[in-house]
Amino acid sequence: MINNQNIHSSVTIEDGAKIAPDVVIGPFCSIGKGVEIKSGCTLxxxxxxxxxxxxxxxxxxxxxxxxxxxxxxxxxxxKTHIREFTQIGSQESEDGENRKIIIGSNNFLMGYVQLSSGVELGDFCIITNAVRLLENVKCHExxxxxxxxxxxxxxxxxxxxMIGGASVVTTDIPPFMLVEGNKATIKGLNIIGLRRRVENKDDIEEIKAIYKRVLGDGVDKVMAQEILKTHQNEYIKQLTSFIISSNLE
Incomplete structure (x- = not known):
């Protein structure tokens, strides 16, 4: 039995759970024996x-x-926030193998989000209302x-x-893209996102030029391979290496 004045009397905590002394837990929560909750958390x-x-x-x-x-x-x-009615790994995987779910730091999962077995989120992702990530989906930062x-x-x-609302994504999506639709297609570069993360304007212009060469008229993995060998720009290398190893056709 964990003695913590920040935990409501109606909470059920199984023996073996590890909860930091300053954790706040509201009414009618249920905490299993394999759960570890570190300092500063609120439920x-x-x-x-x-x-x-x-x-x-x-x-x-x-x-x-x-x-x-x-x-x-x-x-x-x-510092991740998980909003109301979210379900994370609450169902068994279809093949019976429950793969590890990893959610990075500073993520924001809004209401009614569902994450399945094997999902991985990098840092600073925003998953908005009623989104479903099916098994083994990986989202980078x-x-x-x-x-x-x-x-x-x-x-x-x-x-x-950036993926537009009500989209159905059926393939890998390369870095820095803006996609939407059912099924989702690449609409261009996420220019606003690039401006927020890339300080050098010349880098953005170079990304634009490479985007047109490797994705402008369909996916050109041969061109992406050639560019990867000759460019030193970290953003270009990130983009082209992703395309080469992706399931895009």
């Missing part, structure tokens, strides 16, 4: 945590979220996914991608 009401879960510092989880199942393994990075979207299983979303 609102009616939250269920099951399986092996590590929640790093200063995470906030809002009411009615369900995270984990009896066989899941989940990591949630520091600073990805934004618009509401009501679905990313189908086994796809990877590159850094700085």
């Amino acid at each position: 609102e009401a009616n939250i269920i945590l099951k399986g092996k879960i590590r929640i790093d510092e200063d995470v906030k989880i809002f009411s009615f979220a369900i995270i984990g199942n009896d066989n899941s393994e989940i990591e949630i990075g520091t 600073k990805v934004i996914v618009g509401g009501l979207s679905i990313i189908e299983a086994n796809n990877t979303i590159g850094t700085g991608v």
Whole structure:
């Protein structure tokens, strides 16, 4: 039994759970034996945590979220916010293998988001309302996914991608792209996102030029390979190496 005045008397905590002394837990939450919650975290009401879960510092989880199942393994990075009714790894995977779910730091998951087995999020991602990431989806850092979207299983979303609302993503998406639609297609570069992260304007112009060469008239992996060999710009290398190894055709 954990003695913590910040934990509501109605909370159920199984023996074996590790909860930092300053963690705040609201009414009617259920915390499983394999859960570790570090300092500065806040859980609102009616939250269920099951399986092996590590929640790093200063995470906030809002009411009615369900995270984990009896066989899941989940990591949630520091300063991540998880809004109401979100479900993370709450269902068994279809093939019976519960792959680890990794959520980086400073992420914002809005209401009714669903993350399946094997999902990985980099840092500073924003997953908006009612988005579903199916099994083994990987999102690199600073990805934004618009509401009501679905990313189908086994796809990877590159850094700085913005996905428009109500999109269905069926392939890998290279870094810095703007995509939307059902099924989602690349509409161009996420220029606003690039301006926020790339200080040198010449780098942005170079990314624009390379984008036209390797993606302007369809995916050209041969051209991407040639550019990767000759360019030293880190953003160009990131873009072209992703395209070469992607499932894009």
